[in-house]
Amino acid sequence: MTGGVGFSKQASQSFEENHHLGKIRPKSTYTKGSRNLEKADSKALSEAIDHRNERKTNLKKSRLLVFLIVILAVLALTFYFL
Structure with missing residues (x-):
């Protein structure tokens, strides 16, 4: 069994909380290097x-x-078994 109705409700709440976290967190400040050779x-x-x-x-x-x-390993094994 999957846990019934309580499991479904908990999963829904967890999804909503994670969704709202994306709105709270600040956007990344990472800037990618310039691909334009004139500006690089x-x-x-x-x-x-x-x-x-x-x-x-x-x-x-x-x-x-x-x-x-x-x-060298192949040659050593070849000469060993000859």
Whole structure:
């Protein structure tokens, strides 16, 4: 059983309370960065580009390292069972 009529009433009240909370809380003040290059901060833009490029190179290095480890493990197992 789901709890009967009392459960339904409680769910309805809970929904109403949550709905009213959205009206009480202040709106978010987070502002998204500018996508317009003319308005964007050039220093922040260059830092973001450098950070992205650094992450790409680190990801490439880690992929290569994992690939080499897998190859070495396969070769070690192959020679072990021969």
